[in-house]
Amino acid sequence: MKRISTLELFPGMIIAEDVLSFDRHLIMAKGTELNDNLITRLDLHGILTVYVEDSPPQITVTPTDLTLPQTISYKDRVQNSPEFKKFKEDYEHNLGTFKDAMNQVAERNLELDVDGLLENILGMVSIGSSWPGVLDMLQNMKDFDDSTFTHSMNVGLICNVLAKWLKLTPAQVEMATACGLFHDIGKLKIPHAIITKPGKLDPKEYAQIQRHPILGYQMLMQQKVDDHIRNAALMHHERSDGSGYPMRLSGNQIDPYARIVAIADIYDAMTAARVYRGPLCPFRVIEMFEQEGFQRYDVEFLLTFLENVVNTYLQTPCKLNDNREGTIVFVNKEKLSRPIVQCGANYVNLKDFPDLHIQELI
Ligand SMILES: [Fe+2]
């Protein structure tokens, strides 16, 4: 049995220990054989590491992985756009600056330059182009990098997008971005040996990982930052139904900025690229949220987020799981993951075909 990051999982691996939520509910039983859906489910529950059996699974490469794309894919179109090239350059530059600043705060207790770091991030999203959107560009930046720094920057950017979709004021949008940027700062205080320990964690080590919201709050107490930024670090793992940690707050007890960060945090984890495949198709992520997200996240924030994600893909060509190609033409408000797709002369309403789904954007 070994402990590995959920980012390193792939289909066929066997779960070696029951996976439990913070409030001790069974998420996945020992002996479960993983598939792509189950791996994404672990992300939805905010699980970062799991125990798996040692025996190496057979990696099966499906024929579709081997076929070369006939036309330029959606991914290629995003990656070849001048907007993306500029974004990538800024992203890499700002990541270096952010990393240095965060390390100095964690190691030497230096003053956190919130305004300076925030300015860099806001510069990245000020281009104002309608396509590709920031979330699209972020998806295409993703490699297998699961560092706290890339994750934090991504969450800051996603919070910025969500805050704008929520029509918050410019000052509030900036606040949401900062809250995302520093939400996991407490992770820098957890010994690296625990985070990367391959063997079983003892209860003390396990508790230490779950202390990162409190550690972050304490670090930020020594900094001149707004209360919302501290609260977002403390409360981003709290859940609307009271199932989160560390204080088991629920509903309005959770700072609204922490509720925004919670959605951005999980979205970033779920859309991460995997060892065995590229980033997950956004419609699969939306489906997961629809299946089990609404009781745990702020409903209004989550609905606004998902609706806007879907709207950005209107008129985008896609491929269904039965290999038909078409274009997303109409959003089903009551089932956001299942829009109407035009395939040739036919309109396929995915809401009426439970076995069909959007496999990928093309
Ligand atoms: Fe966290």
Ligand SMILES: [Fe+2]
């Ligand atoms: Fe996080």
